[in-house]
Structure formats: C-alpha cells, structure tokens
Amino acid sequence: MDAASRERLLQDVEAFCREIRPIDELCYVEHRFNDQVLPLARKYNLLGIPVPVEYGGRGADAVTYAQALARIGQEGTGVRTFFSGHTSIGEAPIMYWGTPEQKRRFLPAACRGEIILAFGLTEPEAGSNPLEMQMTYQRRGDRFILNGVKYLISNGGIADVIVTFAKGPNGRISAFLVETGKPGFVKEDLLAKCGMPTSNTAMFELTDYEVPVENLLGEEGNGFRIAMHTLITGRLSVAAGCLGVIVDCLNEAVAYAKERRQHGKEIARHQLVQEHIAGIEMDRVTTEALVMKAAAVKDASDAEPSNAQLKQQAEILAAQAKLHASNAAWDAADRAVQVFGGRGWSTLYRPGRHLVDVRVCRIYEGTDEILKLKVAAAVLGKEFEAYR
Numbered sequence: 001m002d003a004a005s006r007e008r009l010l011q012d013v014e015a016f017c018r019e020i021r022p023i024d025e026l027c028y029v030e031h032r033f034n035d036q037v038l039p040l041a042r043k044y045n046l047l048g049i050p051v052p053v054e055y056g057g058r059g060a061d062a063v064t065y066a067q068a069l070a071r072i073g074q075e076g077t078g079v080r081t082f083f084s085g086h087t088s089i090g091e092a093p094i095m096y097w098g099t100p101e102q103k104r105r106f107l108p109a110a111c112r113g114e115i116i117l118a119f120g121l122t123e124p125e126a127g128s129n130p131l132e133m134q135m136t137y138q139r140r141g142d143r144f145i146l147n148g149v150k151y152l153i154s155n156g157g158i159a160d161v162i163v164t165f166a167k168g169p170n171g172r173i174s175a176f177l178v179e180t181g182k183p184g185f186v187k188e189d190l191l192a193k194c195g196m197p198t199s200n201t202a203m204f205e206l207t208d209y210e211v212p213v214e215n216l217l218g219e220e221g222n223g224f225r226i227a228m229h230t231l232i233t234g235r236l237s238v239a240a241g242c243l244g245v246i247v248d249c250l251n252e253a254v255a256y257a258k259e260r261r262q263h264g265k266e267i268a269r270h271q272l273v274q275e276h277i278a279g280i281e282m283d284r285v286t287t288e289a290l291v292m293k294a295a296a297v298k299d300a301s302d303a304e305p306s307n308a309q310l311k312q313q314a315e316i317l318a319a320q321a322k323l324h325a326s327n328a329a330w331d332a333a334d335r336a337v338q339v340f341g342g343r344g345w346s347t348l349y350r351p352g353r354h355l356v357d358v359r360v361c362r363i364y365e366g367t368d369e370i371l372k373l374k375v376a377a378a379v380l381g382k383e384f385e386a387y388r
C-alpha cells in the first residue's frame with residue numbers, strides 16, 4: 001500500500017471513530033445493539049480494509065490494518081469486534097482460500113456493505129477443540145446438506161454469509177460459504193452477555209440446509225487448515241483492538257488524574273496513582289511493539305507464501321500478540337477504573353465499559369490457556385504439544 005493511500009485510509013478511520021463515539025456511548029448506556037456501525041463504516045469505505053483493491057477493498061497490508069484496528073479499538077471492543085467478524089475472519093478466508101469466482105461474488109459486495117460476514121466454528125460442545133464439532137455435511141448431487149448448531153458467533157445474527165465449518169462422512173472438516181436466511185436456517189441473538197451490548201453475538205442452527213457445491217471454500221476436507229489459518233488474522237485483529245483499548249484507558253486515566261483533586265492536589269501528583277499510569281503506559285509500549293512485530297512478520301509471510309518457517313513464525317507471533325495484548329488491556333482497564341475511583345465502576349465512563357468488554361478477548365479466538373500451550377509447544381518442540 002502506498003503512503004498516500006495509507007494516510008487517506010487512516011484519516012477515514014479517524015473520521016469514522018469520531019462519529020461513532022457518541023452513538024456507541026448512547027447505545028451502550030441504553031444497552032442496545034449499535035446499528036450505526038455498518039452505515040458509518042460504509043460511508044468511510046472501511047468494510048474491506050485489507051481486501052485487495054481489485055475486489056473493492058483498500059488493499060492495506062497487515063501493519064496498516066493493525067494500526068486501523070488499534071484506532072477503532074479505542075472506541076470499544078464491541079465496535080472493533082464487528083470489524084474482526086466481518087473482515088479479519090469473514091473476508092480473510094475468502095481472500096486466501098476462495099476461487100476467483102467466489103472472490104468476485106462475495107468480496108466486492110462485502111466491501112460495499114451489501115452483505116455482512118461472520119465466521120462459524122464454535123459449537124455448544126466444541127470450543128477450544130473444534131475437532132469435536134458435531135455439525136455434519138453430506139453431498140447430495142450438486143449440493144451439500146448441513147445439519148448442526150454454531151454458538152457464540154460474532155455478527156451471527158446480522159450476517160448474510162457465514163464461513164461455516166462442518167464434518168463430512170469421512171470425519172474430515174470442510175468449510176462452506178453459508179448464505180443465511182433460507183428455509184432451514186434459524187438464528188438467535190445471545191443477549192445475556194457480560195459486556196459488548198452494542199455488538200451482535202448469536203447462535204444459529206442449520207437443518208437439512210442446502211449449500212450449493214460452488215460455495216465449498218477451499219478443497220473438501222481442508223476446513224480445519226482454513227480455520228487455523230484464519231485464526232492468524234483473527235488473533236492479530238483482537239491484539240490490535242486491545243492495543244486501542246489500552247491507549248484509550250491511558251488517555252482517560254491521564255486526563256482524569258490531572259483534573260480530579262483529593263487531599264489538596266490533583267490525584268496525578270500522588271505516587272500510587274502514578275504507579276497506575278506507569279503500568280498502563282508499560283502495557284501500551286509492550287503491546288504496541290509485539291502487535292506491530294506480529295503484523296510485520298505476517299506481511300513478510302504473505303509476500304513469501306512458500307516459506308513455511310516464516311508462516312510458522314507469523315502464526316506463533318499472532319498467538320503471542322493476542323495473549324499478551326488481551327491480558328495487558330485487561331490490566332490497563334482495571335488500572336484506569338482504579339484511577340477513576342467510584343466513577344470507574346460505572347458504565348457511564350469509558351474505563352468501566354472497557355473493563356467489562358475487553359475481558360472477552362482472553363476467551364475468543366483462543367483462550368489464554370490454549371494460547372499458552374501453543375507458545376510452550378513452540379518453545380519445547382512439537383513432541384511436547386499438550387493437546388492435539
């Protein structure tokens with residue numbers, strides 16, 4: 001991506017963020033879905049940031065996309081999660097694994113916001129281990145017939161196309177582009193969430209659901225590989241979003257600490273408050289360094305797809321960045337809440353909302369525990385993998 005296009009993109013992201021902030025704050029306080037994210041993202045042409053220009057996107061490299069998501073992350077994990085669902089785990093697998101025809105059919109429409117995408121891997125009985133999935137498919141003529149339930153899917157209730165994984169008669173997993181809304185598709189929004197009230201999370205059930213053969217994504221039986229590869233872009237997006245949360249917590253904590261007075265002076269002059277500011281700043285610098293390194297290695301790997309070592313590095317760095325960033329963001333939000341005192345423990349202020357929302361980043365796209373096992377296996381060697 002050239003410097004001018006990059007600058008234009010980041011300006012558009014900035015304008016989007018400024019416009020979405022008051023709307024999302026109101027939706028949050030009223031505890032309702034923010035239906036303005038899509039039209040505003042459409043207005044600023046942000047619905048396909050890393051998608052190649054020939055398919056209607058902005059053609060951003062991974063580093064630029066991470067910067068964009070870090071800025072969007074400042075607006076809240078709910079707003080950023082929409083982009084992760086639609087782009088990082090929705091458009092990305094089509095970009096990497098789709099046929100030219102599938103790319104032409106789905107990507108430009110997704111970039112224009114005419115269709116919303118989601119990624120359906122998790123099931124009620126298969127979370128950390130997707131190989132235990134129970135959704136099945138069978139080939140019948142020129143169709144695949146899918147049956148089963150997907151659970152906890154970001155954008156699942158608003159998506160027109162869901163990248164859906166199912167197990168075939170031979171036990172191998174395949175990926176499908178499921179166009180929602182036909183008979184046999186039933187969805188339900190999940191509303192009893194601890195946070196992110198402004199974003200959509202849903203479950204859906206497929207009953208004898210017909211998917212035409214041309215909607216098979218990648219080769220039959222290659223679904224698990226597609227899912228794991230997609231988690232690289234997904235984890236990077238979560239990590240970048242968490243960086244944004246940390247930056248917003250820092251801005252909020254600094255501004256409040258300089259303004260709020262107790263014991264005759266601004267609380268920013270109390271050394272124990274400064275310890276929180278230093279802690280958030282350390283969260284910020286370490287997270288920024290790791291996220292940007294992971295994104296740069298992802299760019300290098302994309303430029304040299306046959307280099308297996310680089311691909312492996314990109315995968316482990318994305319996992320490390322996500323593991324570190326989500327814990328650092330949780331720490332930063334917790335410290336910002338503390339700096340705000342009683343007001344911190346309120347959804348009327350940004351730190352409290354960040355705290356509640358960012359907690360999910362230690363769960364989705366690979367829990368803390370699963371990512372730690374992945375990091376340990378990368379250090380110890382594959383023969384020490386604690387799970388398969």
Ligand SMILES: Cc1cc2nc3c(=O)[nH]c(=O)nc-3n(C[C@H](O)[C@H](O)[C@H](O)COP(=O)(O)OP(=O)(O)OC[C@H]3O[C@@H](n4cnc5c(N)ncnc54)[C@H](O)[C@@H]3O)c2cc1C
Nearest residue numbers: 119120121122127128152153154363364365366367369387
């Ligand atoms: C808001 C939200 C949005 C989401 N969006 C999506 C989405 O868009 N698409 C999608 O497919 N999924 C999505 N998910 C699902 C998410 O990825 C899963 O919740 C996550 O992978 C964990 O699976 P689980 O909830 O079944 O927990 P489980 O796998 O049941 O894990 C429970 C606990 O056991 C631990 N555990 C499990 N196995 C091991 C092991 N071998 N060693 C050590 N500890 C272990 C876990 O780390 C965790 O602490 C979303 C979840 C949430 C909450």
